[in-house]
Amino acid sequence: MTPYPANIRLQGDGFVLREWTDDDVPAMIATIDEPDIARYTRLASPFDEVAAKTHLEKGRVNRTTGKAIQLAIATDAGALVGTMVLFRTDDEDTGELGYTIAKTARGQGLAARALRVMTAYGYELGYTTLVLRIDEENAASQAVARKAGYHLTDAPPLADDVKGRLATLYQWRHRA
Ligand SMILES: CC(C)(COP(=O)(O)OP(=O)(O)OC[C@H]1O[C@@H](n2cnc3c(N)ncnc32)[C@H](O)[C@@H]1OP(=O)(O)O)[C@@H](O)C(=O)NCCC(=O)NCCS
Known part of the structure; x- marks a missing residue:
């Protein structure tokens, strides 16, 4: 697979999508280690220092192997x-895209705006179809998807094991 570009930096309205750095570890833990993220994503739980460092390393490998781009969302002032x-x-x-927002930064439309930016970048990279897989119980993420121009498809839901819980994930698709 073709590697993804290095040093991706995508400017949004009041925030930036940027590469992770080693200095992000403490803020990463503070941002990710909470129950909703544990429930609805594949990020490790507890999300501790080991998990953060593993995530950073995996991100580097995934980019060079063309498997995934993992970015931080930071405010223009620099807060992760x-x-x-x-x-x-x-x-x-x-x-396929996925996103999380720190508990303290929710309800300001950040996820929807960041998802729009990343979706546009996905098309720039050459993808023709961009999808999300959202838990049937995750109303906040469904609202984010709708706001960012995704619609629920009639693809059969996927029954998936998310850290020992059987989740029903519906496919949402972006309408370009
Ligand atoms: C989903 C998540 C990213 C949303 O982040 P956010 O920045 O607060 O999202 P936004 O502000 O862009 O939009 C949130 C929308 O969800 C709605 N919402 C929030 N909690 C809700 C709930 N419990 N039930 C229904 N709607 C809810 C808000 O009203 C808002 O919609 P509106 O603008 O139409 O009013 C955040 O809650 C999160 O990180 N959750 C845990 C991880 C996760 O679920 N990731 C997605 C995996 S598919």
Whole structure:
């Protein structure tokens, strides 16, 4: 697979999507280690120092192997407020996105705005289809998807084991 570009930096309205750095570890833990993120994502729980360092390392490998782009969401003032991921699916024209926002930064439209920026970048990279897989119980993420121009598809939901819990994940697709 073709590696993804290095040093990606995507400017949004009041925030930036940027590469992680080793200095992010403490802020990463503070941003990610909480119950909703544990429940609805594949990020490790507890998300401790070991998990943070593993995540950084995996991000570097995934970029060079063309498997995924893992970015931090930071405010223009520099505060780390979330995560964004875009990964290649089994269908190489289809990219799947995922996102988290720190509990303290929710409800300000950040996730929807960041998702719009990353979706546009996905098309720039050559993907023709961009999708999300959202838990049927995750109303906040469904609202984010709608706001960012995604719609629920009639693809059969996926029953997936998310850290020992059987989750029902519906596919959402961006309308370009
Ligand atoms: C989902 C998540 C990223 C949303 O972040 P955010 O920055 O608060 O999102 P936004 O502010 O852009 O939008 C949130 C929307 O969800 C709605 N919402 C929030 N909590 C809700 C709830 N419990 N039930 C229904 N809607 C809810 C808000 O009203 C808002 O919609 P609106 O603008 O139409 O009013 C954040 O809650 C999160 O990190 N959750 C845990 C990780 C996760 O679920 N990731 C997605 C995996 S698919």
